[in-house]
Amino acid sequence: MLSKKAKYGLKALLYLADQPSDKVVLIADIAAHERLPKKFLDMILLEMRNADFLISRKGKGGGYALALPPERIGIGAVVRLLDGPLAPVSCVSKTAYRPCDDCTSEDACRIRRLMGKVRDAIADVLDTTTLADLSRSAKVRDFVLNYDI
Amino acid sequence: MLSKKAKYGLKALLYLADQPSDKVVLIADIAAHERLPKKFLDMILLEMRNADFLISRKGKGGGYALALPPERIGIGAVVRLLDGPLAPVSCVSKTAYRPCDDCTSEDACRIRRLMGKVRDAIADVLDTTTLADLSRSAKVRDFVLNYDI
């Protein structure tokens, strides 16, 4: 499951990616346009800033902007930050491996092997998509909608 | 995330699939061999029985057995029963679609499109694997371990 936190985080990033780069945007702005609870968004943006996906400026004229070009922000990385590991069980996680407490022999575990495949399938989608891909996908669609009739 | 419930359920099914077919097995037996909390397992088995994956007999000599040959029990179906829809967001679920409350235009939603891919990737793994596949995978491994040295 994708939590609201991750969903809101992605929406905020997309909103920023759609702005002219290097423009700083108010949290309140993002919240209003994307219809997100402002205070909750505070937290999420802060977390993404601490992970260096965003930069912020305090005080009057402050706000948030992407710290990197959208091509360099992977969706997998964002989801991992906000929701934790992609793997359905910790014992197949590549970024946050932890043995599961109830398993005796890890490589005899048939469930583990299957869940490893699931992990890889998920990671394959999310780690090969960047913010730029998503941002672009909107423009393509707009183009189709507006001109391709 | 795969819950303990689903994990225990799959372990129990695998245990049953590994038995000679049509043998009824005690809950207590499964719990002991797979090291699962018996009372919790009660619940899970009952749920799978109500969904017709299992049959049960009460009273002395009673117990549980698979209701279908393992080839006909899909892992996806089991996980959906015990953990709910595979989709990371309800608005891309094929078996339990529900619009998400915060989205305005569904087919303009870029997150939705991406999550659709994730859903498909997960379903592709779990819906093409049956209990028989997992059961077999153990035997292949045993064979390798025991004879292929």
Next chain:
DNA sequence: CCGTAAGTCCACTTGCCTAGTAGATTTATG
């Protein structure tokens, strides 16, 4: 250098979900 607009930090809440447990009841067998 002060007012004010912004982000930042800390503490708390509310409600639901997970992972159970306890105990009574029903059903079947020998």
Next chain:
DNA sequence: CATAAATCTACTAGGCAAGTGGACTTACGG
């Protein structure tokens, strides 16, 4: 009829998701 088994009902503890409230800090503009 005793006993072994599943089944049903009810309850609980703890944790996490999704927030909210309020105080603090930083910086710009005048």
